[in-house]
Amino acid sequence: MIDVFDDRRCELGxxxxxxxxxxQLFWFDILNKRLMSNENGTPKSWQFDEYVSAAGWVSKTELLIASASMLFLFDLETTASRKLTDLEADNPVTRSNDGRADPQGGFWIGTMGFNAEPGAGSIYRYYKGELRKLFGDITITNAICFSPDGRTAYFADTHRQLLQQIALDEDGWPAGTPALFRDFSEEGLFPDGAVVDSQGFMWNAQWSAGRVARYAPDGGFAGEVCLPASQTTCPAFGGPDMQTLFVTSAALDLSGEPDGKTWSSPTGIRGQAEPRVIL
Structure with a gap:
Protein backbone atom coordinates (compact mmCIF):
# COMPACT_ATOMS: atom_id res chain seq x y z
CA MET A 1 0.00 0.00 0.00
CA ILE A 2 1.37 3.39 -1.04
CA ASP A 3 0.06 6.58 0.57
CA VAL A 4 0.76 10.25 -0.02
CA PHE A 5 2.56 11.41 3.12
CA ASP A 6 2.79 15.04 1.98
CA ASP A 7 1.18 16.36 -1.20
CA ARG A 8 3.36 19.44 -1.68
CA ARG A 9 5.18 19.05 -4.99
CA CYS A 10 8.95 19.30 -4.78
CA GLU A 11 10.88 20.29 -7.85
CA LEU A 12 13.66 18.03 -6.58
CA GLY A 13 12.63 16.25 -3.39
CA GLN A 24 9.35 13.54 12.68
CA LEU A 25 10.33 13.33 9.02
CA PHE A 26 12.42 16.05 7.38
CA TRP A 27 13.30 16.32 3.70
CA PHE A 28 14.46 18.87 1.13
CA ASP A 29 13.23 20.51 -2.03
CA ILE A 30 16.70 21.24 -3.34
CA LEU A 31 15.93 23.52 -6.26
CA ASN A 32 13.52 25.63 -4.22
CA LYS A 33 16.05 25.90 -1.36
CA ARG A 34 13.67 24.52 1.27
CA LEU A 35 13.83 22.19 4.25
CA MET A 36 10.43 20.57 4.69
CA SER A 37 8.57 18.60 7.33
CA ASN A 38 5.10 17.45 8.29
CA GLU A 39 4.44 17.55 12.01
CA ASN A 40 1.32 15.63 13.01
CA GLY A 41 -0.35 16.53 9.72
CA THR A 42 0.77 20.16 9.75
CA PRO A 43 3.05 21.05 6.81
CA LYS A 44 6.15 23.04 7.74
CA SER A 45 9.05 24.48 5.75
CA TRP A 46 12.14 26.61 6.22
CA GLN A 47 13.56 28.76 3.41
CA PHE A 48 17.29 29.24 2.75
CA ASP A 49 19.42 31.46 0.54
CA GLU A 50 21.15 28.62 -1.32
CA TYR A 51 20.50 25.02 -2.27
CA VAL A 52 20.18 22.61 0.68
CA SER A 53 20.12 18.87 0.13
CA ALA A 54 20.86 16.59 3.10
CA ALA A 55 20.94 16.54 6.89
CA GLY A 56 21.88 14.60 9.98
CA TRP A 57 20.51 15.14 13.48
CA VAL A 58 22.72 16.54 16.24
CA SER A 59 20.17 17.07 19.03
CA LYS A 60 16.41 17.24 19.44
CA THR A 61 16.38 20.76 18.06
CA GLU A 62 19.50 20.89 15.84
CA LEU A 63 20.28 19.51 12.40
CA LEU A 64 23.55 19.49 10.52
CA ILE A 65 22.58 20.65 7.02
CA ALA A 66 24.59 20.51 3.80
CA SER A 67 24.18 23.43 1.43
CA ALA A 68 25.80 24.39 -1.86
CA SER A 69 28.81 25.92 -0.09
CA MET A 70 28.99 24.69 3.51
CA LEU A 71 27.91 22.45 6.34
CA PHE A 72 26.00 24.37 9.01
CA LEU A 73 24.15 23.79 12.25
CA PHE A 74 20.47 24.76 12.12
CA ASP A 75 18.18 25.20 15.11
CA LEU A 76 14.63 24.11 14.24
CA GLU A 77 13.09 26.16 17.05
CA THR A 78 14.96 29.47 16.74
CA THR A 79 15.99 29.13 13.03
CA ALA A 80 19.51 30.24 14.03
CA SER A 81 22.35 28.97 11.81
CA ARG A 82 26.05 28.47 12.51
CA LYS A 83 28.59 27.52 9.84
CA LEU A 84 30.67 24.48 10.70
CA THR A 85 32.90 24.31 7.63
CA ASP A 86 33.09 25.27 3.98
CA LEU A 87 32.07 22.67 1.40
CA GLU A 88 33.68 23.44 -1.97
CA ALA A 89 32.83 27.08 -1.30
CA ASP A 90 35.49 28.16 -3.79
CA ASN A 91 34.02 25.99 -6.56
CA PRO A 92 31.11 27.74 -8.33
CA VAL A 93 30.40 24.65 -10.42
CA THR A 94 29.19 22.37 -7.61
CA ARG A 95 26.54 21.99 -4.92
CA SER A 96 25.84 19.37 -2.28
CA ASN A 97 23.62 16.41 -3.10
CA ASP A 98 23.16 13.12 -1.23
CA GLY A 99 24.33 12.62 2.37
CA ARG A 100 23.80 10.55 5.51
CA ALA A 101 25.29 9.98 8.98
CA ASP A 102 27.32 6.83 9.56
CA PRO A 103 27.01 4.60 12.67
CA GLN A 104 30.20 6.07 14.16
CA GLY A 105 28.67 9.56 14.13
CA GLY A 106 30.36 10.93 11.02
CA PHE A 107 28.43 12.69 8.27
CA TRP A 108 29.08 11.79 4.63
CA ILE A 109 28.13 14.29 1.96
CA GLY A 110 28.44 14.16 -1.80
CA THR A 111 28.74 17.04 -4.25
CA MET A 112 27.89 17.31 -7.95
CA GLY A 113 27.91 19.92 -10.68
CA PHE A 114 24.88 22.20 -10.94
CA ASN A 115 24.52 20.88 -14.48
CA ALA A 116 25.86 17.40 -13.73
CA GLU A 117 29.25 18.23 -15.21
CA PRO A 118 31.15 14.96 -15.74
CA GLY A 119 33.41 14.04 -12.83
CA ALA A 120 32.80 17.31 -10.95
CA GLY A 121 31.50 15.65 -7.79
CA SER A 122 33.23 14.27 -4.71
CA ILE A 123 32.33 12.58 -1.42
CA TYR A 124 33.47 13.95 1.95
CA ARG A 125 33.19 12.88 5.56
CA TYR A 126 32.74 15.33 8.43
CA TYR A 127 33.77 13.80 11.76
CA LYS A 128 34.52 15.51 15.06
CA GLY A 129 35.17 18.86 13.40
CA GLU A 130 37.22 17.58 10.44
CA LEU A 131 36.04 17.54 6.83
CA ARG A 132 38.04 15.07 4.74
CA LYS A 133 37.68 14.31 1.04
CA LEU A 134 37.21 10.57 0.45
CA PHE A 135 36.48 10.11 -3.26
CA GLY A 136 36.49 12.28 -6.37
CA ASP A 137 35.70 12.10 -10.09
CA ILE A 138 32.00 11.36 -9.52
CA THR A 139 29.32 12.93 -11.71
CA ILE A 140 26.17 12.52 -9.56
CA THR A 141 26.83 11.38 -5.98
CA ASN A 142 24.07 9.25 -4.50
CA ALA A 143 23.11 6.20 -2.41
CA ILE A 144 25.33 7.04 0.59
CA CYS A 145 24.32 4.52 3.29
CA PHE A 146 25.83 2.08 5.77
CA SER A 147 25.59 -1.50 7.00
CA PRO A 148 24.15 -1.97 10.51
CA ASP A 149 27.55 -2.92 11.97
CA GLY A 150 29.17 0.25 10.60
CA ARG A 151 31.85 -1.67 8.73
CA THR A 152 30.61 -1.09 5.15
CA ALA A 153 29.68 2.08 3.30
CA TYR A 154 27.87 2.28 -0.03
CA PHE A 155 27.74 5.05 -2.63
CA ALA A 156 26.75 5.48 -6.27
CA ASP A 157 27.48 7.53 -9.32
CA THR A 158 24.00 7.78 -10.83
CA HIS A 159 25.35 8.93 -14.19
CA ARG A 160 27.64 5.90 -14.53
CA GLN A 161 24.93 3.56 -13.18
CA LEU A 162 27.34 2.04 -10.67
CA LEU A 163 26.83 1.37 -6.97
CA GLN A 164 29.97 0.63 -4.97
CA GLN A 165 30.86 -0.53 -1.48
CA ILE A 166 33.89 -0.02 0.72
CA ALA A 167 35.07 -1.41 4.05
CA LEU A 168 35.36 0.98 7.01
CA ASP A 169 37.69 0.91 9.99
CA GLU A 170 36.49 1.14 13.59
CA ASP A 171 36.38 4.95 13.42
CA GLY A 172 34.32 4.90 10.21
CA TRP A 173 37.08 5.87 7.76
CA PRO A 174 37.43 3.97 4.46
CA ALA A 175 39.86 1.05 4.54
CA GLY A 176 41.10 -0.10 1.15
CA THR A 177 39.52 0.73 -2.20
CA PRO A 178 35.89 0.66 -3.39
CA ALA A 179 34.49 -2.54 -4.89
CA LEU A 180 31.48 -3.01 -7.16
CA PHE A 181 28.19 -3.70 -5.36
CA ARG A 182 25.96 -3.66 -8.44
CA ASP A 183 26.21 -2.47 -12.04
CA PHE A 184 22.81 -1.21 -13.24
CA SER A 185 23.82 -0.39 -16.82
CA GLU A 186 22.49 -3.59 -18.39
CA GLU A 187 19.12 -3.07 -16.65
CA GLY A 188 18.97 0.56 -17.79
CA LEU A 189 18.53 1.72 -14.19
CA PHE A 190 19.92 4.81 -12.47
CA PRO A 191 20.63 4.38 -8.74
CA ASP A 192 19.58 7.37 -6.67
CA GLY A 193 19.34 7.67 -2.88
CA ALA A 194 19.47 4.58 -0.66
CA VAL A 195 19.13 3.36 2.91
CA VAL A 196 20.00 0.05 4.63
CA ASP A 197 17.50 -1.76 6.85
CA SER A 198 18.22 -3.54 10.14
CA GLN A 199 18.79 -6.83 8.28
CA GLY A 200 21.55 -5.29 6.15
CA PHE A 201 19.50 -5.10 2.95
CA MET A 202 19.75 -1.95 0.84
CA TRP A 203 16.68 -0.05 -0.41
CA ASN A 204 17.60 1.98 -3.49
CA ALA A 205 15.40 4.59 -5.19
CA GLN A 206 15.83 4.47 -8.95
CA TRP A 207 15.42 7.64 -11.01
CA SER A 208 12.78 7.36 -13.77
CA ALA A 209 11.88 3.79 -12.71
CA GLY A 210 9.14 4.70 -10.20
CA ARG A 211 10.37 2.28 -7.58
CA VAL A 212 12.55 1.55 -4.59
CA ALA A 213 14.33 -1.79 -5.03
CA ARG A 214 15.66 -3.95 -2.19
CA TYR A 215 19.02 -5.71 -2.50
CA ALA A 216 20.68 -8.35 -0.34
CA PRO A 217 24.16 -7.72 1.10
CA ASP A 218 25.61 -9.69 -1.84
CA GLY A 219 23.89 -7.36 -4.33
CA GLY A 220 21.12 -9.78 -5.28
CA PHE A 221 17.64 -8.40 -6.03
CA ALA A 222 15.24 -9.02 -3.13
CA GLY A 223 12.04 -7.12 -4.00
CA GLU A 224 10.62 -3.70 -4.80
CA VAL A 225 8.13 -1.04 -3.79
CA CYS A 226 6.53 0.59 -6.84
CA LEU A 227 5.31 4.18 -6.62
CA PRO A 228 3.01 6.37 -8.77
CA ALA A 229 5.78 8.95 -9.20
CA SER A 230 8.39 7.97 -11.77
CA GLN A 231 11.26 10.13 -10.47
CA THR A 232 11.82 8.52 -7.07
CA THR A 233 14.86 10.04 -5.39
CA CYS A 234 15.54 8.76 -1.87
CA PRO A 235 14.05 6.48 0.82
CA ALA A 236 14.15 6.64 4.62
CA PHE A 237 12.75 4.40 7.33
CA GLY A 238 10.69 5.90 10.13
CA GLY A 239 7.44 5.78 12.04
CA PRO A 240 6.86 4.53 15.61
CA ASP A 241 8.09 1.01 14.78
CA MET A 242 10.66 2.09 12.14
CA GLN A 243 8.85 -0.06 9.56
CA THR A 244 7.45 2.70 7.35
CA LEU A 245 9.34 3.53 4.18
CA PHE A 246 9.20 7.21 3.22
CA VAL A 247 10.18 8.14 -0.33
CA THR A 248 10.83 11.56 -1.87
CA SER A 249 10.29 12.28 -5.55
CA ALA A 250 10.91 15.02 -8.11
CA ALA A 251 8.63 17.01 -10.40
CA LEU A 252 11.60 18.25 -12.43
CA ASP A 253 10.64 18.44 -16.13
CA LEU A 254 7.34 16.65 -15.39
CA SER A 255 3.79 17.91 -14.99
CA GLY A 256 1.92 14.84 -13.72
CA GLU A 257 -0.12 14.96 -10.53
CA PRO A 258 1.92 12.39 -8.54
CA ASP A 259 5.31 13.86 -9.33
CA GLY A 260 7.26 15.59 -6.59
CA LYS A 261 5.14 14.37 -3.70
CA THR A 262 6.48 12.54 -0.64
CA TRP A 263 5.20 9.00 -0.14
CA SER A 264 4.94 6.39 2.60
CA SER A 265 4.50 2.63 2.61
CA PRO A 266 4.42 0.03 5.41
CA THR A 267 7.05 -2.65 4.85
CA GLY A 268 6.91 -5.07 7.78
CA ILE A 269 10.71 -4.73 7.88
CA ARG A 270 12.47 -2.63 10.48
CA GLY A 271 14.90 0.04 9.40
CA GLN A 272 17.83 1.47 11.33
CA ALA A 273 17.49 4.56 13.48
CA GLU A 274 19.63 7.34 12.02
CA PRO A 275 22.76 7.89 14.15
CA ARG A 276 23.45 11.19 15.84
CA VAL A 277 26.16 13.28 14.17
CA ILE A 278 29.12 13.89 16.48
CA LEU A 279 30.45 17.41 16.04
Missing part, protein backbone atom coordinates in the same frame (compact mmCIF):
# COMPACT_ATOMS: atom_id res chain seq x y z
CA UNK A 14 15.61 14.67 -1.63
CA UNK A 15 17.33 13.71 1.62
CA UNK A 16 14.50 12.32 3.81
CA UNK A 17 15.57 11.99 7.45
CA UNK A 18 13.49 10.51 10.28
CA UNK A 19 14.55 12.28 13.47
CA UNK A 20 14.44 9.59 16.16
CA UNK A 21 14.12 12.00 19.09
CA UNK A 22 11.35 14.08 17.50
CA UNK A 23 9.50 11.27 15.71
Missing amino acids: EGPLWHPERG
